Amino acid sequence: MSALASTVWLALLLGWMAWGALSLGLEMPVSLVLGLALGVVCAALFRDTLVLRGLIAVLAPVGIVMPLLILRQMAGHLGAPVQPFGGVQIGLFVLFYATFLAAAAGAIPVDLYRLGFAPWPVAIMVLALCALGLVQGSLFVPVLAVAAQAIWVIGWGSSNWFDQVLHPMLIPAAIIVLVLRLF
Numbered sequence: 046m047s048a049l050a051s052t053v054w055l056a057l058l059l060g061w062m063a064w065g066a067l068s069l070g071l072e073m074p075v076s077l078v079l080g081l082a083l084g085v086v087c088a089a090l091f092r093d094t095l096v097l098r099g100l101i102a103v104l105a106p107v108g109i110v111m112p113l114l115i116l117r118q119m120a121g122h123l124g125a126p127v128q129p130f131g132g133v134q135i136g137l138f139v140l141f142y143a144t145f146l147a148a149a150a151g152a153i154p155v156d157l158y159r160l161g162f163a164p165w166p167v168a169i170m171v172l173a174l175c176a177l178g179l180v181q182g183s184l185f186v187p188v189l190a191v192a193a194q195a196i197w198v199i200g201w202g203s204s205n206w207f208d209q210v211l212h213p214m215l216i217p218a219a220i221i222v223l224v225l226r227l228f
Contacts, residue, residue: 055088067079077119108211111212142216146213162206167194171190174186174190
């Protein structure tokens with residue numbers, strides 16, 4: 046990933062975290078603007094510190110999925126119409142992604158990860174995700190798939206398409222969402 050793209054991602058991530066903390070005591074639009082401003086300032090001034098470099102190293106490869114999810118959540122809190130993910134969808138995602146990670150780690154004797162390096166399988170997966178979005182009436186998954194393919198073709202970040210659309214932090218985040226929906 047280019048230095049500019051990783052700095053923008055870092056600013057967005059830090060702004061999202063600051064927004065979460067600030068929203069405990071401030072109104073939504075104010076906390077969002079202040080959080081994003083704080084994220085930009087911290088990413089610009091402290092990008093080369095050990096802590097922020099470590100954060101980037103731990104969360105790498107970044108891909109496009111986390112920034113798009115952050116922007117989606119922010120837009121929803123500002124009043125944009127955002128279709129929520131269903132509980133069954135999230136549960137199936139966790140199941141399939143955990144299986145995918147197990148296969149990528151060699152625990153299951155199928156190497157699905159290698160498909161993310163080849164143009165034709167990636168094109169087929171992008172078309173399938175666009176069709177899924179059409180059936181569900183959702184724009185998020187098709188936008189994610191196409192944006193990830195564009196970034197993958199440009200050569201930013203990982204040379205594997207899956208690293209653009211998936212991130213290991215999605216499993217704990219999805220499980221937390223499922224647990225919170227129980228209460």
